[in-house]
Amino acid sequence: MIWVWVVGIVLLVVAGFAAAYLPRARARALRQRTAWSAARAAIASAAISRDAVPDDVPEAGDLFARAELLVANGGGVAAAEEAADCAERADRLWREAR
Numbered sequence: 001m002i003w004v005w006v007v008g009i010v011l012l013v014v015a016g017f018a019a020a021y022l023p024r025a026r027a028r029a030l031r032q033r034t035a036w037s038a039a040r041a042a043i044a045s046a047a048i049s050r051d052a053v054p055d056d057v058p059e060a061g062d063l064f065a066r067a068e069l070l071v072a073n074g075g076g077v078a079a080a081e082e083a084a085d086c087a088e089r090a091d092r093l094w095r096e097a098r
Contacts, residue, residue, distance in 0.1 A: 035080035036071075042087035043067050049094035060093035 046064055063086045070083035 032077050032080070035077045035084070039067070039071060039080045039083040039087065042084040042091065043071060046087040046091035046094065049091045049098075053094045053097050055097055057093050057097045060090040060097070063087070063090035063093070 043064070046060075046067070050060070050064060067083045067086035067090065070079050070086070073079070
C-alpha cells in the first residue's frame with residue numbers, strides 16, 4: 001500500500017516540474033527561432049544592397065562574411081543577434097556607398 005503513495009508523490013513532482021519547465025522551454029525556442037529569422041532577413045537585405053552597389057566596400061564585405069559565417073555555424077540567440085547586427089551594418093555601408 002505504501003508504494004501507491006510513493007508513485008503518487010513521484011507523479012506529482014513530475015507534473016509540477018513539467019508545468020514549470022515546458023512554458024519556459026517553448027518561450028526560449030520561440031525567441032531563438034525569431035532571432036535566427038531576423039538574422040536571415042537582415043542577411044538577405046544586405047545581399048540585395050551588395051548586389052546593387054557597383055563598387056567594392058571592403059568593410060561591408062567583411063561584416064557580411066562574418067554574418068554568413070555566424071549563420072553557418074549556428075548557435076544561440078546571441079549568435080543570431082550578432083549576425084543580424086553585422087548584416088545590418090554591412091547593409092547600411094552598402095546603402096551609403098550607392
